Amino acid sequence: MAWSGARQAVSARGIAKSFGRQRALDGLWLEIPSGLTYCLLGPNGSGKTTFIRAVVGLLHLDGGDLQVLGQPVGEVARLYSRIGYMTQHKALYPDLTVEENMEFYAGLYGLTRKEREERMEELLRMVGLFNHRGRLAAALSGGMYQRLSLACTLIHQPELLLLDEPTVGVDPRLRQTFWEYFNRMAEEGKTVLITTHLMDEAEKCQRVGYMRAGKMAAEGSPEEILDQAGLQPILKLWLADPKEDAALLARQGYPAAVKDGAVLIKLEARSQVKEILGLVEPLDMRLVEPRLEEAFLLLAEDR
Ligand SMILES: Nc1ncnc2c1ncn2[C@@H]1O[C@H](COP(=O)(O)OP(=O)(O)OP(=O)(O)O)[C@@H](O)[C@H]1O
Ligand SMILES: [Mg+2]
CATH class of the missing domain: 3.40.50.300 (P-loop containing nucleotide triphosphate hydrolases)
Known part of the structure; x- marks a missing residue:
């Protein structure tokens, strides 16, 4: 350390x-x-x-x-x-x-x-x-x-x-x-x-x-x-055809979920953003950084 x-x-x-x-x-x-x-x-x-x-x-x-x-x-x-x-x-x-x-x-x-x-x-x-x-x-x-x-x-x-x-x-x-x-x-x-x-x-x-x-x-x-706490940044993408693109991303090894019309991908590293943008063309996007608060709520649960 x-x-x-x-x-x-x-x-x-x-x-x-x-x-x-x-x-x-x-x-x-x-x-x-x-x-x-x-x-x-x-x-x-x-x-x-x-x-x-x-x-x-x-x-x-x-x-x-x-x-x-x-x-x-x-x-x-x-x-x-x-x-x-x-x-x-x-x-x-x-x-x-x-x-x-x-x-x-x-x-x-x-x-x-x-x-x-x-x-x-x-x-x-x-x-x-x-x-x-x-x-x-x-x-x-x-x-x-x-x-x-x-x-x-x-x-x-x-x-x-x-x-x-x-x-x-x-x-x-x-x-x-x-x-x-x-x-x-x-x-x-x-x-x-x-x-x-x-x-x-x-x-x-x-x-x-x-x-x-x-x-x-x-x-x-x-x-x-x-x-x-196992928290990673999440990439949120708005795509013309969310279901189809989510399936495509999943086939390429990026586990993607569709929620409220947007595609959410849990990133293992920030460098993945560039790789993902090589695969799909989003209309809009946002990187959601994890907050310490969520980490503590997770850690506070008796595991
Ligand atoms: N002088 C004391 N006599 C009896 N119990 C005490 C005493 N001081 C602390 N405790 C108990 O020890 C535990 C830890 O208390 P402590 O005050 O260290 O918590 P804390 O993390 O500072 O909480 P808070 O966020 O509310 O300030 C609590 O259950 C409290 O009731
Ligand atoms: Mg105190």
Whole structure:
């Protein structure tokens, strides 16, 4: 695999955690290489938040081995200045203003006054809260609150970012800004681990892991996940005589089906488009790319 040998930001080997009889992590194996954006997906209750809490050292694991930035997780508290964690739940002080919340976090990490002022302004502008910096956290809208949480998480320039559903409630334009920022961080060699339920966000990540019942059900780049689910692009052709042309294509080894007057062909490779166009003359055509969402729906079915 291309990633072997790369330095791992997080390395989980068979980690387990139960809450009573509920197995939240059930022998989870997961390697997250440094310097990329990694998206963790999975249905509600599949163990994503539990995994992140384990990485931050907030859980006592029942078993397995977990290393964070090259250290055993038991030592993770020493690495807090290098880690940024944004929880899925509210973690700001409601009776402090936007600016005061940020100052509080900056103080925790021992930033100098100059560093603090520079970082605060840059981040407040990035999350679009600069003009609201005097407002109480309690008076922010849901999306604004989320944006302030992110700004606080980034104040000390962490090299490992753990973001649990950071874009919930954030409008599309700002989500775009967030993603540009995450990609820039990865380019600088930082690692960004994100959970989300939004497939268009998952498609933006370099690697994706799909959790189910406390285990990894699928893992790889978005393209690799599509392959694992057996999803291929489909060529849709509108032909003068769909039935006859479908039969002709089938005889040439291209399994074609007629649906709603169009001929559908599951491609094994994109190069087949040219071959097919040498056999039939469509009136119109469209290449339907598979979506990650379909792959996950397939992978989510118990097989
Ligand atoms: N502190 C806890 N006490 C009891 N059960 C817990 C606790 N934390 C998590 N669980 C259970 O562990 C399982 C995994 O929960 P987790 O929060 O990790 O899921 P998730 O993948 O983050 O879900 P979501 O997409 O809804 O955020 C669930 O069944 C949950 O109810
Ligand atoms: Mg969660």
